[in-house]
Amino acid sequence: MGESELAGPGADLRHQERTFALTAVEHHAPIVGSAPSPLLWAGEQDTRAFAERLARQPGIADAFIALHGNLGAGKTTLVRHLLRALGAEGRIKSPTYAVVEPYELPGLAAWHFDFYRFDDPREWEDAGFRDIFAAPGLKLAEWPEKAAGLLPVPDVDVHIALEDDERRRVTLRANTPRGRELLS
Ligand SMILES: Nc1ncnc2c1ncn2[C@@H]1O[C@H](COP(=O)(O)OP(=O)(O)OP(=O)(O)O)[C@@H](O)[C@H]1O
Ligand SMILES: [Mg+2]
Numbered sequence: 408m409g410e411s412e413l414a415g416p417g418a419d420l421r422h423q424e425r426t427f428a429l430t431a432v433e434h435h436a437p438i439v440g441s442a443p444s445p446l447l448w449a450g451e452q453d454t455r456a457f458a459e460r461l462a463r464q465p466g467i468a469d470a471f472i473a474l475h476g477n478l479g480a481g482k483t484t485l486v487r488h489l490l491r492a493l494g495a496e497g498r499i500k501s502p503t504y505a506v507v508e509p510y511e512l513p514g515l516a517a518w519h520f521d522f523y524r525f526d527d528p529r530e531w532e533d534a535g536f537r538d539i540f541a542a543p544g545l546k547l548a549e550w551p552e553k554a555a556g557l558l559p560v561p562d563v564d565v566h567i568a569l570e571d572d573e574r575r576r577v578t579l580r581a582n583t584p585r586g587r588e589l590l591s
Contacts (some may be wrong), residue, residue: 410421417568431466431512447551450573454481457577459486464586468515470583471559473551476567481575482549486519516544522553531557562586 448454461467474482487499494513501518502508502521510517518539531537531554540546540559553559566578581587 436442446577447570448481448575448577450479450534451484454485454575455488458485459492462489462492462590464583464589466543466562469545470562470585470589471540471546471548472563472565472589473539473558473561474547474549474565474567475551477569480567482565482567482570483521484549486549490517490519493545506530507536507539512545516542518544518546520546520548520554522548522550525550525553563589 426500431509435588446457449456451568474485476482490499490510490512493515495510495517499519500508502519506520506522506525508519520536536554548554548558548561551561560582561579562583564578564580564582565579568576568578570576579590581590
């Protein structure tokens with residue numbers, strides 16, 4: 408199912424989409440191969456459960472995961488649950504102003520990027536972002552669209568769309584062998 412089919416404006420269409428998403432959840436394994444697979448997270452507990460499963464995959468220690476979705480979709484929330492599941496302690500703040508927040512976790516390094524305010528490509532070199540993406544470790548990036556052309560191909564693209572206050576419709580796409588392994 409293409410993105411354009413997910414973005415219908417009418418309430419009726421939304422109802423159909425929801426029906427489709429629920430059907431897909433019922434009839435398919437929650438995480439499948441490289442094909443986009445719509446999921447429905449009924450609340451933050453589902454977001455957390457997904458993060459905890461992802462944290463158990465060995466490939467997570469050296470992965471690049473791009474997080475797409477509007478303001479308030481739940482990108483930072485997913486990152487927080489993932490970093491917690493990987494052993495992060497203390498406050499996990501949103502790196503909107505700093506662009507990146509580094510983490511030393513048990514057995515791996517992680518970087519949480521938020522490119523929302525990224526608008527100077529020189530910063531890519533100057534702030535060492537190129538080096539971070541060349542180094543081993545987990546890279547998580549919100550608003551990757553704002554650094555298009557600089558970022559490498561993500562192992563996994565996560566698209567989160569708001570259904571209502573609590574529910575999120577989520578599409579996962581694996582772009583690399585590591586990404587397929589992460590979602591298997
Ligand atoms: N199922 C859910 N998954 C994730 N967040 C949820 C869910 N249900 C409710 N929420 C709430 O939605 C909000 C998501 O905010 P969050 O900061 O994670 O969004 P964001 O996508 O990072 O936005 P921004 O683009 O501004 O960085 C949080 O307040 C969170 O508690
Ligand atoms: Mg955020």
